[in-house]
Amino acid sequence: MPNLVPANPTRRFAGAALAATLVVSLAGGALHQARAAGNTSISGDVVFWNAYTTVTPENTELITKVLPAFEKAYPNVTVYSQNIPYNSLLQKLVASVAGGSGPDVVRSDIIWVPQLAKIGALTRTDDIIAQRKNQFYPGPLSTTYYKGHYYGLPLDTNTRVMIYSKALFAKAGISKPPATTDEFMADAVKIAGLGKNIFGYAEGGLDAWNILPWLWSFGGAVTDPNFQHATGYLNSAKSVAGLQFLVDLKDKGYLSPSILGGGLATSDAIGKGQAGIIIDGPWMPPIFKAAYPSLQYGLAPMPAGPGGQSASVVGGEDIVQMASSKNTGADRAFMQFMTSPEAQVDMGTTGQMPVLTSVAKNPALPPYFSVFSKQLRTAYARTVSPNWQKIDTILTDAFNKAIRHQATAQAALDSAASQIDGLLK
Amino acid sequence: MQAIQTPSPRRGAGRRTRPWREARRLLPIYALILPGMALFAVWTIYPLLDALVMSFFDWNPNPAASSTFLGWDNYTKAFGDPIFWQAFGNVIQYTVVTVPGQMVLGLAVALLLDRKLPARGLFRVLYYLPVITSWVVVSFIFAYLFSSQGGLVNWLLGDNLHIIPDTTTWLGSTSLALPTLMILGIWKGVGWNMVIFLAGLQSIPNELYEVASVDGAGPYGRFRYLTLPLLRPVVAFVTVMLVIGAFGAFIPMFILTQGGPEHSTETLMTYGYDNAFSSFDFGYGAAITYIFTAFVFALSVVQLKLLRTKIEY
Numbered sequence: 001m002p003n004l005v006p007a008n009p010t011r012r013f014a015g016a017a018l019a020a021t022l023v024v025s026l027a028g029g030a031l032h033q034a035r036a037a038g039n040t041s042i043s044g045d046v047v048f049w050n051a052y053t054t055v056t057p058e059n060t061e062l063i064t065k066v067l068p069a070f071e072k073a074y075p076n077v078t079v080y081s082q083n084i085p086y087n088s089l090l091q092k093l094v095a096s097v098a099g100g101s102g103p104d105v106v107r108s109d110i111i112w113v114p115q116l117a118k119i120g121a122l123t124r125t126d127d128i129i130a131q132r133k134n135q136f137y138p139g140p141l142s143t144t145y146y147k148g149h150y151y152g153l154p155l156d157t158n159t160r161v162m163i164y165s166k167a168l169f170a171k172a173g174i175s176k177p178p179a180t181t182d183e184f185m186a187d188a189v190k191i192a193g194l195g196k197n198i199f200g201y202a203e204g205g206l207d208a209w210n211i212l213p214w215l216w217s218f219g220g221a222v223t224d225p226n227f228q229h230a231t232g233y234l235n236s237a238k239s240v241a242g243l244q245f246l247v248d249l250k251d252k253g254y255l256s257p258s259i260l261g262g263g264l265a266t267s268d269a270i271g272k273g274q275a276g277i278i279i280d281g282p283w284m285p286p287i288f289k290a291a292y293p294s295l296q297y298g299l300a301p302m303p304a305g306p307g308g309q310s311a312s313v314v315g316g317e318d319i320v321q322m323a324s325s326k327n328t329g330a331d332r333a334f335m336q337f338m339t340s341p342e343a344q345v346d347m348g349t350t351g352q353m354p355v356l357t358s359v360a361k362n363p364a365l366p367p368y369f370s371v372f373s374k375q376l377r378t379a380y381a382r383t384v385s386p387n388w389q390k391i392d393t394i395l396t397d398a399f400n401k402a403i404r405h406q407a408t409a410q411a412a413l414d415s416a417a418s419q420i421d422g423l424l425k
Numbered sequence: 426m427q428a429i430q431t432p433s434p435r436r437g438a439g440r441r442t443r444p445w446r447e448a449r450r451l452l453p454i455y456a457l458i459l460p461g462m463a464l465f466a467v468w469t470i471y472p473l474l475d476a477l478v479m480s481f482f483d484w485n486p487n488p489a490a491s492s493t494f495l496g497w498d499n500y501t502k503a504f505g506d507p508i509f510w511q512a513f514g515n516v517i518q519y520t521v522v523t524v525p526g527q528m529v530l531g532l533a534v535a536l537l538l539d540r541k542l543p544a545r546g547l548f549r550v551l552y553y554l555p556v557i558t559s560w561v562v563v564s565f566i567f568a569y570l571f572s573s574q575g576g577l578v579n580w581l582l583g584d585n586l587h588i589i590p591d592t593t594t595w596l597g598s599t600s601l602a603l604p605t606l607m608i609l610g611i612w613k614g615v616g617w618n619m620v621i622f623l624a625g626l627q628s629i630p631n632e633l634y635e636v637a638s639v640d641g642a643g644p645y646g647r648f649r650y651l652t653l654p655l656l657r658p659v660v661a662f663v664t665v666m667l668v669i670g671a672f673g674a675f676i677p678m679f680i681l682t683q684g685g686p687e688h689s690t691e692t693l694m695t696y697g698y699d700n701a702f703s704s705f706d707f708g709y710g711a712a713i714t715y716i717f718t719a720f721v722f723a724l725s726v727v728q729l730k731l732l733r734t735k736i737e738y
Contacts, residue, residue, distance in 0.1 A: 090702065090703065091702040091703075094486050094702060094705060095486075097486050097487050098486040098487070098488065100488055115704075115705055118705075119485050119486055119487045119490060119705060120485075120487045120489060120490045121486075121487055197574070197592075206686075256574075257573055257574075257592060257594055257597065258573070258574060258597075260573075260594050260597030260598065260686065261594075261596055261597035261682065261685065261686055262568070262571065262572060262573050262594055262595055262596030262597035262598075262602075262682075263572060263573040263574045263594070263597060264572070264574040264575065269574075274574070323487075323489075386705075387704065389699075389703040389704045390704050396685070397687055397688070400599075400685075400686055400687045401687070404599065404686075404687075406687075
């Protein structure tokens with residue numbers, strides 16, 4: 001057999017060196033290819049605060065798919081996502097503002113943006129919005145707007161629709177969900193007649209988030225479209241009619257007393273067969289799948305009141321950059337990434353409805369989004385004002401007074417309207 | 426020849442070294458106190474003074490922004506705010522019910538557990554356990570107990586004993602929410618009162634009881650004319666501490682009802698916190714807490730004066 005190994009040691013060394021060089025340059029070439037796919041000019045750390053609960057589908061999606069995808073696109077940026085419970089997020093944010101150091105980017109509830117913008121805690125995104133304005137739904141986009149400037153980008157949106165128990169509907173002989181408030185009342189009567197602790201409708205509280213969909217569906221409003229006056233809108237005949245509808249439902253026993261507080265959560269009420277209809281958001285299907293897998297339920301838009309149309313409330317979150325943040329480049333890259341079609345669809349698969357019009361028909365999104373998307377077309381934002389928390393308290397007090405018969409619906413809303421006028425100046 | 430009067434020799438090695446001795450004696454004491462005092466000054470005194478200053482401004486939490494000086498406006502706003510007075514009234518009601526409630530029950534349990542009983546130690550521990558549990562945890566437990574749908578209290582008193590309608594709303598009722606929280610407060614504080622009163626009872630010499638029996642005093646007479654008066658310093662201390670605690674009630678209201686429904690469980694602390702951290706009205710929140718502080722301070726001074734005289738036999 002011929003000796004293939006060169007006898008000459010110098011030749012052997014040269015051969016090995018040539019092979020090594022080939023390997024290294026091939027590998028280097030491959031690495032260079034990979035690096036070129038990522039943007040290496042932007043670097044830094046991004047501390048990202050959000051209110052996701054740690055062990056949930058949406059948070060798992062964020063940390064296993066979305067953030068790694070971002071870090072692949074920007075290899076020199078690291079995102080540190082911190083889950084802060086919703087009830088303490090606003091307090092922690094304002095404390096961090098006072099302390100001068102805090103997160104870089106925050107997934108903030110849309111109702112907090114005006115008051116954070118007012119104290120100068122957020123940076124403006126007028127430049128980004130100028131380029132991308134038409135990509136976002138107008139409702140969510142309006143939640144980032146305060147006194148002539150945009151603060152942050154819309155991130156996800158949601159609304160509340162009717163969720164009804166098919167089992168109770170069948171038992172009560174109801175064939176389809178109610179389309180008008182008269183039908184709703186009739187259906188509530190039938191369901192409540194099924195048993196002592198069974199109610200037609202259960203609602204979790206008397207806050208603006210719970211009650212305003214009814215006022216709006218009756219054609220009422222809280223303020224004029226420019227959020228300047230409440231008198232004449234909050235205490236209009238239609239708003240009063242909406243509130244009175246709920247008062248009647250409660251008096252006649254078709255609305256569960258859980259609305260007063262201290263009772264069952266609405267998801268438990270419908271899951272246990274004690275309520276026929278609840279009103280809730282797109283996060284419910286995954287929750288039902290986990291907690292009440294055998295529950296057969298349907299989704300339908302809010303019923304329309306007489307002289308009104310089906311209307312609901314806009315919820316959601318905006319992604320904002322804190323003014324105290326130092327790495328503007330990395331922050332903005334992250335914010336743009338989170339509002340890109342890929343990230344929006346990824347998070348959309350877990351129930352976080354996208355804010356981009358371009359992904360509305362994406363087949364990866366859950367099919368039940370269609371009812372929520374339809375409702376979003378006629379959904380209203382809550383009053384955009386830095387005094388929203390106080391306005392919410394005044395509204396809640398007024399709704400309480402009416403439900404508990406401490407005042408008539410008209411008198412309660414009259415008093416609330418005049419108080420809110422003072423806060424809108 | 427004139428007598429020369431020399432000053433009489435003074436004690437010690439000489440007058441000049443006395444102040445240095447004094448300083449050497451005191452120096453280590455001050456050095457040991459200094460770290461604690463420094464921490465206290467930085468973490469307690471400074472924020473207190475800062476909040477006082479805050480209450481005179483429309484304070485913007487952003488240090489880069491300016492705050493408007495308001496003078497006494499925040500205080501006059503508080504005095505004209507119906508929710509402030511409702512919170513004040515709630516706090517007074519809560520104090521008037523929970524302080525005597527805890528003290529009476531605590532003293533009763535202390536009297537029972539003062540005598541030799543089998544398993545006396547176990548009972549003392551059981552009564553003290555609620556004191557060391559977390560406010561947050563027991564609040565959630567009480568929310569379950571008093572739930573209007575499927576709660577244990579409604580099941581017991583309504584479904585079984587038929588004393589009340591079995592769908593009674595406790596925490597959702599404007600009239601029953603605060604009493605429910607009062608029950609929670611009393612339950613949680615009885616053990617602490619028991620421990621303090623036990624200590625007080627054990628400082629009363631047994632001979633006095635024997636003398637009183639010989640004089641013909643029955644159990645009630647002994648209690649009224651002997652135990653109670655001799656416990657006066659303990660009662661004074663406990664009253665002041667409990668009133669301060671009751672006025673500062675916050676956690677159960679914050680967790681269970683958020684001051685609702687309709688501010689029926691709003692306390693000065695929840696209202697101040699809400700104004701500051703939800704509405705970003707920090708100056709107003711600070712003013713509310715300072716009005717509350719001034720009131721509690723004045724109340725404590727009055728209480729101590731009234732209950733000061735110690736009785737000795």
